[in-house]
Amino acid sequence: MHPAFSVIIFTTLSGAGFGLLACLGLCAIAGGLPDNQPFAFVSIVLALGAVTIGLLSSTFHLGHPERAWRAFSQWRSSWLSREGVVSMLTYFPALVFAGGWVLLGRSDGIFALSGLLMSVLAMLAVLCTAGIYNSLKPIPAWHNNWVLPNYLALSAMSGILLLTALAGIFGYATKTMYAASLALITLALICKLAYWRFIDTTPAASTPESATGLGALGTVRLFKAPHTSENYLMKEMGFRIARKHARKLRIISVLFGFVLPFLLLAAANMSGGVTGTGLSVAAVCLSLIGLLTERWLFFAEAKHVVTLYYGRRLDAKTH
Amino acid sequence: MTSLPQQTGKQLGLVIDLDVCVGCHACAVNCKEWNTGGVAAPLTDINPYGEDPLGVWFNRIHSYETNKAGKGTTVHFPRSCLHCAEPACVTVCPTGASYKRAEDGIVLVNEDLCIGCKLCSWACPYGAREYDYDAGVMKKCTLCIDKIYNENLDPADRVPACVATCPTSARTFGDFADPNSAVSKLVRERGGYDLMPEMGYRPTNKYLPPRKKEAGEAPALAPIMESQQAGFLGWVDRLLSSV
Numbered sequence: 096m097h098p099a100f101s102v103i104i105f106t107t108l109s110g111a112g113f114g115l116l117a118c119l120g121l122c123a124i125a126g127g128l129p130d131n132q133p134f135a136f137v138s139i140v141l142a143l144g145a146v147t148i149g150l151l152s153s154t155f156h157l158g159h160p161e162r163a164w165r166a167f168s169q170w171r172s173s174w175l176s177r178e179g180v181v182s183m184l185t186y187f188p189a190l191v192f193a194g195g196w197v198l199l200g201r202s203d204g205i206f207a208l209s210g211l212l213m214s215v216l217a218m219l220a221v222l223c224t225a226g227i228y229n230s231l232k233p234i235p236a237w238h239n240n241w242v243l244p245n246y247l248a249l250s251a252m253s254g255i256l257l258l259t260a261l262a263g264i265f266g267y268a269t270k271t272m273y274a275a276s277l278a279l280i281t282l283a284l285i286c287k288l289a290y291w292r293f294i295d296t297t298p299a300a301s302t303p304e305s306a307t308g309l310g311a312l313g314t315v316r317l318f319k320a321p322h323t324s325e326n327y328l329m330k331e332m333g334f335r336i337a338r339k340h341a342r343k344l345r346i347i348s349v350l351f352g353f354v355l356p357f358l359l360l361a362a363a364n365m366s367g368g369v370t371g372t373g374l375s376v377a378a379v380c381l382s383l384i385g386l387l388t389e390r391w392l393f394f395a396e397a398k399h400v401v402t403l404y405y406g407r408r409l410d411a412k413t414h
Numbered sequence: 415m416t417s418l419p420q421q422t423g424k425q426l427g428l429v430i431d432l433d434v435c436v437g438c439h440a441c442a443v444n445c446k447e448w449n450t451g452g453v454a455a456p457l458t459d460i461n462p463y464g465e466d467p468l469g470v471w472f473n474r475i476h477s478y479e480t481n482k483a484g485k486g487t488t489v490h491f492p493r494s495c496l497h498c499a500e501p502a503c504v505t506v507c508p509t510g511a512s513y514k515r516a517e518d519g520i521v522l523v524n525e526d527l528c529i530g531c532k533l534c535s536w537a538c539p540y541g542a543r544e545y546d547y548d549a550g551v552m553k554k555c556t557l558c559i560d561k562i563y564n565e566n567l568d569p570a571d572r573v574p575a576c577v578a579t580c581p582t583s584a585r586t587f588g589d590f591a592d593p594n595s596a597v598s599k600l601v602r603e604r605g606g607y608d609l610m611p612e613m614g615y616r617p618t619n620k621y622l623p624p625r626k627k628e629a630g631e632a633p634a635l636a637p638i639m640e641s642q643q644a645g646f647l648g649w650v651d652r653l654l655s656s657v
Contacts, residue, residue, distance in 0.1 A: 096536070158530015158550025165527055166508035169416045175533055176508035232502065232613050233539040300612050301539070303478075308607045308621055309432075309489055313482025321442075321474035321493070324466045328541045331532065400610065401541035404476055404493060 096234065097334045098394035101155040106224055107253075107383070107390050109149030109182070110246065113217035114254020115142035116189055120214030122258070123192065123202040127269075130200040134265035139193040141257065143186075150182055174230050178223035185220055188212040221250040228393075235299060235409065236397035241290040248283040253386060255279050256356060260379045263363070263372035273364035276378075277357060284353040287389065291345065294396065299409035306403040317406030332399035333407075344392050352385020416507045418500065422519035425591040426557055427497050427618035428577065429600045433625045434584040437490030441576035441585060442473040445494075445555075448575035452560045454525070458548040470544045472555040473576055489624055492585070494576070495542035495555035496609065496617030497521050503534035503543060511552075518589075519618060520559055525551045539613045562587070590618055 119138060122128050128135075154160040167183070169176040188209040195206030202210065225246035228237040259276045262268040303317075304310030325333075336344075356378035363374035398409050449472060450457040459469035473494040480487045497514075501521050504512045511527035512534050514520070523534075523543075528551040535543040535552060543554045558574035561567065571578060577585045588597035597620070600606060606620030643651050 156531075158532075158545070159528065162509070162527070162529045165510070165529060166531070169508050169510050172416045172418075172505040173508045173533075175506065175531065179508065227506075227533070230502070230506065231536055232615075233537065301610055305610050305612060306539075307478055307489070307491055308609055308623065309478060309480055312480035312487050312489070312624065313485070315478050315480055317476065318479040318488060319437075319477035321439075321476050322471075324468065326468065326471070326474075327535070327544045327547075331535065331545070332541075399536070400539045400613070404541060 096394045096397045096399060097331050098391050099156045101152045103387060103390045103394065105149045105153035106246075107149075107386050108145045108152070110221055110224070110250040111253035111257060111383075111386075112142050112145030112147075112149060113185070113221050114250040114252070115145070115257045116185065116217040116254070117214040117251065118254040118258045120192065120210035120212075120217070123196070123207045123210035124214075126203065126207070128196060128202040129265075129267050130202075131265055131267070132197060132200065134261065134267065135193075135196040135200075137265075138258070138261050139189075139197055141261070143189060143193070146182070146185070174223055174226035178220060178227060181216060181220045181223050185213060185216040188216065218247065218250070221246050233400045234397050235297065235301075235400075236294045239293060239297070241286065241293050245283075245286045245290050248279065248286045249386060249389070252276075252279040252283040253382060256360075256375070256379050256382055259360065260372070260375040263375045268363075268367075268371065268375070270364070273360055276360050276375075277364070280353050280357045280360070284349070284357075287349070287353070301400045301403060302408065303403045303406070306400065317404075320405065328401055329405060332401050333405060334395055336395045341392065341396055344388055348385050348388040348392060350385065351381045352389055353382075356382045356385075416504050416510050416512060418504060418514055419516035419519075422499075422514070422516055423591070424518040424589045425499075425618055426518045426520055426562070426588070427590055427597065427620075428494075428557075428574070429586040429588070429597045429606055429620050429622060430492055431584045431586075431600075431604070431622040432489050432491060433622060434582045435490040435492060436582055436584075437475055437477050438581065439475045440579050440581060441492055442471060442475050444575040444579035445473040446471055448558060448561060449556065452556065452558070454523075454553050454556055456549075457553065458546045460547060468547070470546050470553050472542075472544070472553070474541070487624060487627075492576070493540065493542075494619075495521060495557075496540055496615075496619040497555075497557060499616035499618060501615060502537040506533045506537045508533070519591075520557050521554070522556055522559070523552055523554055525549070525553075528552055539610050539615065540617070557587075590620075 154163045166176055166179045170180045191209040192206055192213050196202045225243040229242045232238050255276045259268060259272045262272055303315040307315050309315050359374045359378040363371035446457055457470040461467050476491045476493060478489050478491055497519055501514055504514050509527045509529055511524045513522060530550040532545055543552050546553050562572050573587045577587045586597050586600060588595040590597055601620045604622040606622050608617050
């Protein structure tokens, strides 16, 4: 699948933003958020900013962005519509929570409950994003049970990394935050590796034979393409990356997204203080590079069954 | 609404006979001709006379060759919207632009509601939807809805453009909900089948497989008859053969 830049930015940034909102809400309900206006302000701006920039970015790849509001209407059947609706709903408890924490310096009572609701909705929004991809049967790399855990774990991981760095900057980093960061990085990495193992080893259910129904006559090979230049289908669904690049990009993604942030945060946990804060900020920056690479691969490595009509096999070793 | 109708009155669609199709692309050309002036008009072409033309077509004609232990067949294969009974292209649409008509099962796009998110084209295993980069909306086969119901046309002409133009009558249009329609009979008699049944979209359009080649067919390049030489050389040939 063609990795549209706007969609990669959207899913990564809004995933991180929703993750941070979820972490903040859970901290509030656990009574762990300090009354510190700058900390509150920067956290909220960063979380809602990432979500908002991500959502706006997602409209850039539309043919008619001015009609984007229509996408709220079909939540009964469409995961994309559900994602839009839940994303918007998340703003309501988020703004109540933000008002309490930033303006009144309170994150208890009604504000903690808003925080909890905000956490639930934020994770539901990420679930809807995953649902969009998971629901697409023609793309086997997406239509499987590993997509949802991946999106949730990666969102939670980027959220806790952001929170740990922010808490460090304002002097509130705790051992629990570091421990949660290390645990979520490990969990997300396991999900990602399991996903890659699944898409690498699962044989394709659809073949040129099932696509044409000509299997009884033998193996089917494209003899003559319907057109001499690329059409929309080939541009959008027929995206190719060299296998060797996929491997290198996976290594980059694992290294920057998970391994280096883990090591930096483990070191930050031990050193603490200003050095610890510096290390956690570095971990966030590196993980962003890794996650953007991971998201690019999520699209670029996914093959669509329509390419079977254009002479490809889905489980062929060469992309 | 992108929720699907429980049941459609008629179930209009096509039967495509792969035994008869000669791969002439006339159906694709007439489709383009009719529909670039019809409800989905225009079927935009970008750089049509340049090096790398890119345009919207509702019908694409592939040619495949099959290979079974060295024996092969060439099969021409028209590919267009199958107007599925369970079209995920409709249910994924966030705006309600895509819909399946309850009265006849035709899957359509309301271009005024389409935001051009392209998700429907991702949801279609058959590549039926092509995005119009110029108009910023998705386009697809309408089963010539502006032709099949057009009362200004002679009743014989109220069939999709691809069907009307096919020189070998490889395409048949009709109502699959009626067990006595020409399409239903063809499917029964010739073993009409679904493309990619494993996807579970339950396509309306059916394909008829190429007929089995006649048994006892001569292998390629075998001599048609033994030569019977006359005269002296024939006598030598017969003599040497009998030794």
